[in-house]
Amino acid sequence: xxxxxxxxxxxxxxxxxxxxxxxxxxxxxxxxxxxxxxxxxxxxxxxxxxxxxxxxxxxxxxxxxxxxxxxxxxxxxxxxxxxxxxxxxxxxxxxxxxxxxxxxxxxxxxxxxxxxxxxxxxxxxxxxxxxxxxxxxxxxxxxxxxxxxxxxxxxxxxxxxxxxxxxxxxxxxxxxxxxxxxxxxxxxxxxxxxxxxxxxxxxxxxxxxxxxxxxxxxxxxxxxxxxxxxxxxxxxxxxxxxxxxxxxxxxxxxxxxxxxxxxxxxxxxxxxxxxxxxxxxxxxxxxxxxxxxxxxxxxxxxxxxxxxxxxxxxxxxxxxxxxxxxxxxxxxxxxxxxxxx
Amino acid sequence: xxxxxxxxxxxxxxxxxxxxxxxxxxxxxxxxxxxxxxxxxxxxxxxxxxxxxxxxxxxxxxxxxxxxxxxxxxxxxxxxxxxxxxxxxxxxxxxxxxxxxxxxxxxxxxxxxxxxxxxxxxxxxxxxxxxxxxxxxxxxxxxxxxxxxxxxxxxxxxxxxxxxxxxxxxxxxxxxxxxxxxxxxxxxxxxxxxxxxxxxxxxxxxxxxxxxxxxxxxxxxxxxxxxxxxxxxxxxxxxxxxxxxxxxxxxxxxxxxxxxxxxxxxxxxxxxxxxxxxxxxxxxxxxxxxxxxxxxxxxxxxxxxxxxxxxxxxxxxxxxxxxxxxxxxxxxxxxxxxxxx
Numbered sequence: 280x281x282x283x284x285x286x287x288x289x290x291x292x293x294x295x296x297x298x299x300x301x302x303x304x305x306x307x308x309x310x311x312x313x314x315x316x317x318x319x320x321x322x323x324x325x326x327x328x329x330x331x332x333x334x335x336x337x338x339x340x341x342x343x344x345x346x347x348x349x350x351x352x353x354x355x356x357x358x359x360x361x362x363x364x365x366x367x368x369x370x371x372x373x374x375x376x377x378x379x380x381x382x383x384x385x386x387x388x389x390x391x392x393x394x395x396x397x398x399x400x401x402x403x404x405x406x407x408x409x410x411x412x413x414x415x416x417x418x419x420x421x422x423x424x425x426x427x428x429x430x431x432x433x434x435x436x437x438x439x440x441x442x443x444x445x446x447x448x449x450x451x452x453x454x455x456x457x458x459x460x461x462x463x464x465x466x467x468x469x470x471x472x473x474x475x476x477x478x479x480x481x482x483x484x485x486x487x488x489x490x491x492x493x494x495x496x497x498x499x500x501x502x503x504x505x506x507x508x509x510x511x512x513x514x515x516x517x518x519x520x521x522x523x524x525x526x527x528x529x530x531x532x533x534x535x536x537x538x539x540x541x542x543x544x545x546x547x548x549x550x551x552x553x554x555x556x557x558x559x560x561x562x563x564x565x566x567x568x569x570x571x572x573x574x575x576x577x578x579x580x581x582x583x584x585x586x587x588x589x590x591x592x593x594x595x596x597x598x599x600x601x602x603x604x605x606x607x608x609x610x611x612x613x614x615x616x617x618x619x620x
Numbered sequence: 621x622x623x624x625x626x627x628x629x630x631x632x633x634x635x636x637x638x639x640x641x642x643x644x645x646x647x648x649x650x651x652x653x654x655x656x657x658x659x660x661x662x663x664x665x666x667x668x669x670x671x672x673x674x675x676x677x678x679x680x681x682x683x684x685x686x687x688x689x690x691x692x693x694x695x696x697x698x699x700x701x702x703x704x705x706x707x708x709x710x711x712x713x714x715x716x717x718x719x720x721x722x723x724x725x726x727x728x729x730x731x732x733x734x735x736x737x738x739x740x741x742x743x744x745x746x747x748x749x750x751x752x753x754x755x756x757x758x759x760x761x762x763x764x765x766x767x768x769x770x771x772x773x774x775x776x777x778x779x780x781x782x783x784x785x786x787x788x789x790x791x792x793x794x795x796x797x798x799x800x801x802x803x804x805x806x807x808x809x810x811x812x813x814x815x816x817x818x819x820x821x822x823x824x825x826x827x828x829x830x831x832x833x834x835x836x837x838x839x840x841x842x843x844x845x846x847x848x849x850x851x852x853x854x855x856x857x858x859x860x861x862x863x864x865x866x867x868x869x870x871x872x873x874x875x876x877x878x879x880x881x882x883x884x885x886x887x888x889x890x891x892x893x894x895x896x897x898x899x900x901x902x903x904x905x906x907x908x909x910x911x912x913x914x915x916x917x918x919x920x921x922x923x924x925x926x927x928x929x930x931x932x933x934x935x936x937x938x939x940x941x942x943x944x945x946x947x948x949x950x951x952x953x954x955x956x957x958x959x960x961x
Binding site: 284285286287288289290291292293294295296297303357369370371372424426428429430433434435436437445447449453454455456458459462463474475477478481485501502503504505507508553554555557584586590591592593594595597598599600601602603604605606607608610611613614 | 625626627628629630631632633634635636637638644698710711712713765767769770771774775776777778786788790794795796797799800803804815816818819822826842843844845846848849894895896898925927931932933934935936938939940941942943944945946947948949951952954955
């Protein structure tokens with residue numbers, strides 16, 4: 280079983296996931312570059328993955344072909360659902376069993392089409408799968424936070440090239456999320472407003488970093504971008520929880536996502552990227568009682584953060600938590616906005 | 621001039637360093653892979669760098685050949701020494717002029733030898749250059765923190781292959797350092813002990829993660845390693861400031877560094893890596909008065925953190941601050957310790 284280990288000096292948990300099978304002798308071999316004889320995410324290979332958890336399939340039995348979107352457990356999970364949540368001290372450290380969930384959302388049956396190539400209606404189905412999995416995993420009270428993310432391209436950490444995203448549910452609120460949630464709470468407590476709504480209003484009225492604006496969504500480069508061409512997709516109206524969106528909201532969001540991904544792909548020649556969906560955490564504690572996040576519907580604002588992987592995270596960034604970005608967010612926004620795609 | 625921009629939701633500063641010259645049209649071109657016709661760090665090309673700040677050279681004039689170690693300003697600095705430190709609000713954000721220093725330590729005149737290939741006496745000279753630059757930069761009271769780091773290999777962020785390390789001095793204490801310094805202070809306030817001394821004692825008595833032990837230094841894998849084969853080099857006796865080491869200490873340290881780097885290079889076939897030297901910050905504030913860190917000699921413990929770049933930082937890590945490490949630190953330590961090099 281995986282272990283979560285606590286670093287008492289850096290104040291973070293690390294998942295030691297030896298089931299993922301990188302034994303010392305597997306290094307220094309290069310990570311597999313997506314060249315495969317048989318892809319486990321293609322039609323007809325449904326038995327090459329663990330049994331599916333969710334699928335959108337007009338007809339036919341589970342774990343057969345003809346699905347449009349398919350969700351399966353990761354075959355090499357960082358965390359497993361089975362077991363009891365136990366934490367204990369170890370010398371000056373702490374350790375916890377690696378309980379959680381690690382799922383793969385296969386975005387299309389077509390091996391050669393990326394998320395950016397799908398039609399908005401197909402992307403809507405992907406978003407419906409995300410929503411279904413968030414709602415289901417929240418019923419497991421051991422899990423404190425769900426992170427939905429996509430690694431596109433080998434340099435962004437993808438090991439299989441067939442289009443997929445991942446959902447990891449963890450038994451603790453991770454540090455990046457904890458900071459963001461705390462700042463939102465403190466801002467709301469002080470000012471009775473959502474800090475994201477303030478930022479979005481400022482950015483729309485300023486305009487320098489806006490890439491595209493839709494009726495209900497906006498795509499922009501963040502003012503303090505850590506990386507060149509970093510992007511954010513926000514709902515313009517206050518909305519704390521992606522998982523509560525209706526089908527119509529998801530269809531509109533799919534149009535904005537298509538625009539963001541297709542523009543990025545065209546202008547920057549299909550760069551590797553990561554995106555992460557930030558949404559509200561569960562509002563019940565392990566015993567089912569309302570927890571610290573119960574007033575989150577007022578103070579939090581769900582959104583998508585996208586980071587193209589055009590530059591390397593080097594020693595300075597890793598050693599300080601400070602980032603050096605060689606491209607200004609205003610230049611990046613102008614370049615993306617003005618390109619003909 | 622570069623700008624430091626504050627992210628009010630992530631609580632960190634980003635250096636927008638447009639002088640480093642990655643205009644939008646420079647992407648998606650791949651980073652240069654170290655293939656060059658003429659290397660600015662080789663003998664005879666001293667005029668291809670800005671004028672040197674420091675050198676170890678048995679004889680001869682500055683900016684001529686025959687040096688052993690040479691320190692020059694970065695030609696494309698993230699931060700510049702010139703100017704006044706000014707910070708101001710901008711809408712919901714903050715921005716500060718990019719004041720600081722960005723220096724290159726050229727570790728050897730030999731184009732084809734890495735730091736791991738140098739003799740301990742040569743590494744001692746490199747460490748002496750580090751020490752000299754720390755001591756000098758601390759006299760500039762605008763600078764609050766100095767980070768010495770090395771990027772080895774393209775995948776670790778190196779753009780030139782000739783062996784070099786870098787020193788960046790910043791006008792603020794960066795988040796990773798601030799957390800570490802604060803934890804040390806709080807631990808000392810509560811227990812009258814150095815938290816690092818406690819961890820080192822525990823690790824030496826346990827032994828599971830020790831790679832090599834010397835009279836005064838120890839090399840180990842951290843219990844909560846974020847990456848496979850992550851390493852730490854600690855002085856065994858309490859010592860808060862690298863810059864206060866004597867020549868004898870540096871010569872001993874050079875032997876331990878050689879062992880760490882050469883073992884890593886041999887066993888993992890010259891992997892890309894970053895290392896970062898963590899040492900005490902200046903103990904005077906901008907007006908020359910003792911600052912928050914004046915009792916640091918009791919609570920802090922300088923050390924070197926080394927991260928091989930064998931796996932990618934992907935969406936999960938970036939989105940959560942949680943890390944998934946597929947190789948246990950105990951396996952990594954055993955593998956490195958037992959290898960014949």
